[in-house]
Amino acid sequence: MSDNPFQILDDQPSPPQLGEEIGETQGSDLQKKIQSLTNCADIVLFMKGNPQSPQCGFSANAVGILNQMGKPFKTFDILSDIDVRQGLKEYSNWPTYPQLYVKGELVGGNDILMEMHREGNLQKLFDTL
């Protein structure tokens, strides 16, 4: 993983090397898995890394914003599952990470999160939960 803090997007997935976790879930199982992941909490952030050690600048920024909202949220490290990482892009028709979901719906990536936060709309949205 390049150490470039802005690296928010993965390149084309390289062919799985020996020992690299090879995704087993395909097709509808993957859809079901994504469905359950995006609905496993009111607020779910799909990010690179985890809140304690985010692996990219935009993911870290998204966590920072969510931490200010005073609402519990779950995260999923898309670097840990190559199938979810690819599958979620098609599922949501959104090519980059992080991705924020509220009640199973894509709210947006880092830009939208920041703009909504700046305009107070993120708090409004979370207050409805």
Add this chain to the structure above:
Amino acid sequence: MDPMNRAKELIERQIPDAIVEVSDLTGTRDHVSLLVASDVFKGKNLLEQHRMVMDILKEEFSQELHAVQIKTMTKEKRMNS
């Protein structure tokens, strides 16, 4: 042509009335800030606006474009800002 200018050109081609401003976030010309002002965004929420731009750049993302920071607005808002 580098990814930055290609992104700008692609958007201008797909959204003819768009005003597109690009800037290089990191000096590597593949982490790009994009401001797109167009009246096609009228009546669309933020996600739909950004998704329009992301769809146009989808191919680029699989090539050399790494990251974009997007700001979208109507032309009117652009004039007053």
